[in-house]
Amino acid sequence: MAKDTFLNRKHTLNCKGKLIDISKPSVMAILNITPDSFYNKSRVSSVDEALRNTEKFIEAGAKFIDVGAYSSRPGATDVSETEEIERLVPIVQAINQSFPETLISVDTFRAKVAEESIHAGAHIINDIAAGNLDEKMFETVAKLQVPYIMMHMKGTPQNMQENPSYENVTTEVFSYFSEKIKTLNNLGVKDIILDPGFGFAKTLDHNYELLRNMQLLNFFEMPLLVGFSRKSMITKVLNIKTEEALNxxxxxxxxxxxxxxxxxxxxxxxxxxxxxELINRVVG
Known part of the structure; x- marks a missing residue:
């Protein structure tokens, strides 16, 4: 593996005027303000609990806190835009006030929710739908000029796992990102992070085929984010429970x-x- 191609590529994100160096890999902690996220230990139900978890994440070495108020697990219950904002904004404000140096990502596919959260103190928009579920998302990101994480997914959280099919999952994900990047660049959006969407509208075989070929996404020369944490692509292969999926x-x-x-x-x-830390030692 050529180290300059992967772990040592130069990358920065402009988070409200502050350049964030991610040339070395970073960790984003998941903070779910939802009653139904698939991993129950990730759920919080109050501002105080969110702040306690955030403090633990920071102490453990997280660079980003990803706050979400809409569960995107397969078959998740729909949440209204108003309720999502009411869940998110107080938490974002509290984290921003208590930990002003912490970078907050807001996990939403709705443009209005994203805008309200950025105004409340968030720095990054994390959109599982890459604009497909809200036609105003791309123009909102362009207006706000904040880093944008876009994930590959087909359908919605409610139907995405209903017989997902691809002729070639890797090439289709590649083409998907190619078109989205072109559109965003034309709008003046430059800070784009790609998330292949493991576990979203993909079978077990799709997930592992995509992981085997994930290095092809380096072609775009954009930061890559991955989310495998305790997902069914682990538990189904190993025949274990979510609580046992850390290894x-x-x-x-x-x-x-x-x-x-x-x-x-x-x-x-x-x-x-x-x-x-260990991979950095191996790669140098």
Missing amino acids: GTSVLNTTALLKGANILRVHDVKEAVECV
Whole structure:
């Protein structure tokens, strides 16, 4: 593996005027303000609980806190835009006030929710639908001029796992990103992070085929984010419960780092930070 091609590529993100260096891999901690996220230990239900978890994540080495108020697990219950904002904004404001140096990502596919959250103190928009579920998302990102994480997904969280099919999952994901990047660049959006969408509108075989070929996405010369944390692509292969999937998560995180991942989105920060530190030692 050519180290200049993967882990040592130069990358920065402009977060409200502050340049953030992600040339070395970073960890993004998951903070779910939802009652139904698939991993119940990731859920919080109050501002105080969110702040306690955020403090633990920061102490463990997280660079980003990803706050979400709409569960995107397969078959998740729909949440209104108003309720999503009411869940998100107080938490974003509290984290921004208590930990002003912390970079906050807001996990939403709705443009209005994204805009309200950025105004409340968030720095990054994390959109599982890459604009497909809200036609105003791209223009909103362009107006706000904040880093934008766009994920590959077909359909919605409610129907995405209903017989997903591809002729070639890798080439289709590649083409998907190619078109989206072109549109965003034409709007003046430059800080784009790509998320292949493991576990979203993909079978078990699709997930592993995409991981095997993930290094091809380095062609875009954009940061790559991956999210494997405790997902069914681990539990189904190993026939284990979600609570037992930490070791499998670390294995896949390590694989992704070797293929060029820049950000690991996880529930378990300490273990992900250890993966990064050890891989940095191996690669140099």
